[in-house]
Amino acid sequence: MLEIGNLNAGYGQVEVLKGIDLEVREGEIVTLIGPNGAGKTTLLLGIMGFLNGLRGKILFRGQDILHAETEAIVGMGISMVPEDRGLFGPLSVSENLMLGAYLRLQGKGKSKEDKAKIQADLEEVFNLFPILKSRLKQPVGTLSGGQQQMVAIGRAFMSKPRLLLLDEPSLGLAPLVIKEIFKAVTVLNQNGVTVLLVEQNANLALKLAHRGYVIENGRIVLTGTSAELLNHQEVKQAYLGKSHEAG
Amino acid sequence: MKRQYQFLIAISILLFLVPWMLPNRYLLNIAVLIGIYSLITIGLNLLLGYAGQISMGHAAFYGIGAYTVSILTIHFKWDTFTALCGSLLLVGIIAWIIGKPILRLKGHYLAMATLGFGLIVEILLNEMMELTGGPQGLSNIPKLSILGFSFSDDFRIYFLIWGLVMLVQWMMMNMMRGKMGRAFLAVHSNELAAETLGINTSALKQAAFVISAVLAGLAGAFYAYSLNYISPEPFAFNFSIMLVTMVVIGGMGNLWGPLIGTALLGIIPELLRGFKNFDIAFYGLLLILIVIYMPKGVVSLLYWAVDKVSKAVKGGQ
Secondary structure, X not given: XXXXXXXXXXXXXXXXXXXXXXXXXXXXXXXXXXXXXXXXXXXXXXHOOOOOOOEXXXXXXXXXXXXXXXXXHHHHOEEXXXXXXXXXXXXXXXXXXXXXXXXXXXXXXXXXXXXXXXXXXXXXXXXXXXXXXXXXXXXXXXXXXXXXXXXXXXXXXOOOOOEEEEEOOOOOOOHHHHHHHHHHHHHHHHOOXXXXXXXXXXXXXXXXXXXXXXXXXXXXXXXXXXXXXXXXXXXXXXXXXXXXXXX | OHHHHHHHHHHHHHHHHHHHHOOOHXXXXXXXXXXXXXXXXXHHHHHHHHOOXXXXXXXXXXXXXXXXXXXXXXXXXXXXXXXXXXXXHHHHHHHHHHHHHHOOOOHHXXXXXXXXXXXXXXXXXXXXXXXXXXXXXXXXXXXXXXXXXXXXXXXXXXXXXXXXXXXXHHHHXXXXXXXXXXXXXXXXXXXXXXXXXXXXXXXXXXXXXXXXXXXXXHHHHHHHHHXXXXXXXXXXXXXXXXXXHHHHHHOOOOOOHHHHHHHHHHHHHHHHHHHHHHHHHHHHHHHHHHHHHOOOOOHHHHHHHHHHHHHHHHHHO
């Protein structure tokens, strides 16, 4: 579904991505793990069309999107939840969610069917995160961190993505809340959304994902199925820590 | 939102009665001028309060609108209504062309660039003597007439302009209620996130810039048609600052803010005339007090009052 080949990118003189190869197949959850500053977020921004001067190859469902506009990329079915969640704080939960469907509401003469579909997707978000239904009119800025992450994922889902990019959804959340968020990601995946998950919390990410990539200093240093990576000596030492060995 | 529309109807009725309540012609002229300024500030609020982009050069669009209709009717003998359409088109095209590069800038840089544009236009108005008449300006601009109906006296001009203001206000309310309004607020609140949702933020900013410029051009054309005389002075840099002040004092990002701010800043100088030479000092003091105690603009006073009243009503029941 997503095919990245020999991708190079940087900010000015600084090279951040140095020949990335990565593939996400339809129906998978793939995770990209690695330390701070390795280039994880940069890769996501590159896929979304935010970076200038990309070199290499990015194919989405066979189509070249290396130089496509963000608007077009979203229209093709990629959606991203940014690292800071990127919510519109003063706007209400329902306004944030409806903004996710922005492109679907674009253009004149939207039929009742289209609107009904959007309504149905909204219901699906509420099925996933029931708490949001009771907070519809509340400004997103006043919600807890976990609820904000729910809105962010729900909003990304409202664009009806085929591929969902998640940038550190566990950041700053309590373990129980992370569990809930990750469970929701699994449900979305079972409903047909392919996921590329960027995480620092390697243990959790690998337990959720089918396959994983390890990125260091802008290079993919390791790849394999989640089970392989979880048992890999270097990964254990560098990312999983003692708690995993004990468990 | 329903209350907003009720408010619009109430204001419209009030404005309809105003000309009969004003004791003299002079005050009617001021009411017309406030209407003209309101057209600009409503548009500027779209840019400033909703799209989150500053412009320190909107007086230039106001000036281009005024000068274009004047030049087209005086030098080229165009019919007044055709000249009006031509001037709006020209302002729109100019705004579109300069908006493209300028709106890539942010914050102070955008302020500087728009300010520069305003100064360039100001200089051109002064120096292009053959067309603009230079510092002396142009006189004998005809009255606007549409399909044979001439807006020849102040009453007619008043109703035309305030009718338009209410129409523009209504259109703005409709726009902000829907998808477009949400998109503007999204861009203002978090530009990157807005883009991840497929919102074309640069197109949206560009649209706000062009719409606000065309409204300023429209105001300029009406200014020329109602005063029948123009000079570069009212379109200078000072007025650009005045426009931003009106929006900020009234309350930016609120649909009623610009109308309130414009009315206040239009009326206050008249009320301060009793202070003779000290009026400027009082004016400045008032602005400082408003900014300190009502950072969200005078419109917040209105919301506070409505809240109090509705609580009192509920308490009484």
